[in-house]
Amino acid sequence: MGQSATIVDPTETVAERSQFVMGSRFGEAVVRVLLTTCGVFVVLTTVTMIGFLAHAGLRGMAMAGIGDLLTGRVWKPEADSYGGFALIVGTFTSASGALLLGAVPAVLAAVWLTEFAPPSIKVAERRVLEVASAIPSVVYGWLALVYLVPIVFSVAHWLRGADAAVTGEGLASASILLGVMVAPTVMLLSLDALSRVPRALRDASAALGASPWQTAFQVSVPYAWRGLLIAVFFGFARAAGETMAVQMVIGGARRLPKDFLFSPTTTISAQIVMDMQEARPGTLQNDVLFSMALVLLLVSVVVVLATRLLGRQRLS
Amino acid sequence: MTAARHSTGPGVLQRGRRAGSALELVLLSLLGVASILFAVGYVICLLYLLIKGAGKIASFTTYASPLAGVDNESAMRFVVAVCAFGVIAWAVLASCRAVASRYHWWTSSVDRVGVIVAVVVALGGGVIARDHLPRFLISLPSETTAGGGIGPEIFNTVYFAVLSTMITLPIGVGAAVYLARFARSPTFVAVVRIALDTLASLPSIVYGLFGFLVFVVEMKMGYSLFAGAVVLALLNLPLVVGIAEESIVAVPQELDEASLALGATPIQTTARVTLPYAWPGILSALVLSIGRVFAESAPLIMTAGTTISRASAYSLNPFRGGETLAVHLWYVNSAGLSPDRVEVSAGTAAVLVVLVGLTNLLAARLARLGGAEGTRVRKATR
């Protein structure tokens, strides 16, 4: 946490007594009130949004039953059946796949960039990553829809046989897409974390006769592990919450995938988007979607708390 | 020799250390190759997207609906032409600067002349090319036939960026200043920080639903840009407040104390000393928020809708609905019936990428111009 320099009172008396005070006391007070309003506004907004979400979500949980929401296998709002197990499994699996395929390679690449790469490559790659991380997610989603899904389709048929009931959409495509999407951000965060490793530490390690590899993996990475872990958590949270892009490539079948990698399934956020458009405010169908959003919120809150905890330890 | 290649920076110690075993060298090279391929992969994808999109833009020759009858359409054409030529002129100018400064030809008067020439080229090109622009960039989208364009979507996207920044900037910077400088009770500060963290972790769909319920249904405004802008501003609030606060806190205390000692009030100090110093950081926060505005589609589907109205395609009225580029990209692929879906998507994605790239470039330029060097921006754009 940063140290805030709160303006203390003694200076105000100096300004009061000075003949050259330019602002009026009234003007000062007005601006102060405005600024406080901004702070209060932030709190009010949060309370309203959380209230709105919790009100509908908890109502949905009460009427549909938490147990059924979390472990039921059949998600059929039109038949009043709200089993969200397939959704939760889909979210977790695709986010974990994104970690494996995107976040971990990103961290490794960041380590290489910081420890071993010549400075020009580092600068160039950093630029590329900044642009790549700013690209909208629907663009990645569309690219995956048009280019990745047919490739996965062919691979699936090659792996499982020409006549197997497999599709290009599914957890494989979703994991690859999410991995590609979170990798630039994770890499940038890791680069930041690794850049805080003090030169002296690296020099000391080199002086003791360690090779670059040993310095990197036995000195730098252990020093920066909290920052790296924060980066990976952030990637997980982003992958779990991703909506539109995943909806394009996950297939939309509201069940656990028959073939783990190559069968259509769904995730929490994709299902919320698909169902939200026709759900009417105030109905149980609508409320249950908020309940699933609460589940998603839980994941993000856990990640943010973990990040704060790790961050706090680092500074103390 | 090998030891020198593996140095992370200048320094005798780094250069002189031992290179490591053969296995380590092999793994290192593999890691290096993988890492470079990683970045190259992104570059190739983006370039391919740009080229394919540009191809679509160039090959578009049939209209779906006649251009006559759309308000402000010639103004929009002029603006697009000026922007296109302006970017080209600016790129040429920057390249000349980069090359010529090496040889010390580039004095400030030459620079001024160069800028004037660039502006003239931009405006002149705009006037000349106004009627010969690629139609994809200015004509209306089509639901069921081939040949739809994305003109209104580009306008709406930029308009959204402006509208939501107008809301986010005062509130976000105000809250950041309050948190960093004027908050009196630490508990309240902690409460606000928790609130921001929570806002940041809400799924973006929830914002969309909130906006739908409040603006579209309860206030009976129907789908409107205003609702979308408010929702996007709320979405960006945690980001902007967080980064702005970080920048303000990074301002050296000595500066503030010196200002106060000279007789300025705390507000004056903040306005004339702290904020200008923290400006690059705040600017980078705004750029990130604009990037998010370009990228969001789920909240906008529920608040601003997915249609383009022929009557108000380019109107500045914020209470009409309209879709943006990201929404159009999603809509065309999931609910649209146009047969040239793939080409339209390629063009839309390419324009989005170019917009994002331009915003980043512009922000990097502005940050270097204004304020004292904020370390954050320096690191980010090095």
Add this chain to the structure above:
Amino acid sequence: MNHRWTFVARSIVLALAFSAVGCDKSQPPPPEHTQAAADAALKVDNGQTGTVQASGSSALQPLVNAAKEQYEARNKGVSVEVSAGGSKKGLADVAAGAVQIGDSDIFAPEDLKGQLVDHKVAVVGFAAMANKGAFNEKIPAISLLDLAKVFSGTVTDWKQLGGAPQPIIVINRAPGSGTRAVFGSLVLGGDKFVESQTEDNSGALVTKLKQTKGAISYLALSFADPELRVFGLKTDAGVVDPGTATITAGTYPIWSYEHMYTKGQPPPLAKQFLDYVLSPDFQEHTLPNVKGFIPVTQMKVSRDKD
């Protein structure tokens, strides 16, 4: 120095990309030559301005678009906005007041019937369509019972229907789709589809059906494609092929009305647009030219619920 060259390189790439776009050499067609403008010469503009918003069924979308083009040409100041999203979205939107007209393939559900006013504008037929291949060339028609078995997942191979051994891959529409609801209630007796991949975009669905061996799905007849196998119905009386004649006579049962719902009485602009869609001029001259739609007046049978 290095970052300058990167910058230069990036600028050159950007400039190249833009110049690849180039100037558009061909002139826009002058407005007089478009069909809509030719029609506009026939009618007098009554000077109204405003917007009419409609959303909902993608099956009705082609018809509403045809109406929109004609109507906008005759009333320059009026703008009609239509978006797809599924029949259920249309119903939800019009009930919430987000749009003025909700397009739907299905009758409004019980809890909304009270507030919505129905206007039936056309009739559309639906059929099961499949990937064309050697495995199903001997199957020109499927009975209603067998169709139910295929889409509920009981029958999983084309050989069980009389073709060669090939797994059946069912592709569904989204749960909010009116096509799915209609097909479900008429063929399966409810939404009892097997859970499989969903593809809601009709165009993408047609492409997928062409590419995936053994795939089958259900679409409005407007999307019938010669490269797909459109199945007729095998009944006791023989094979009934889907078409205008069989639907109007009532022998082909898989059809539904296309509804344009409004919340209570529509506002004036929306009412005028609806009047135009229901007018004999549109129903007799334009509607029959839009593929797959049948005027309500030609129907010899009727329904009051799905």
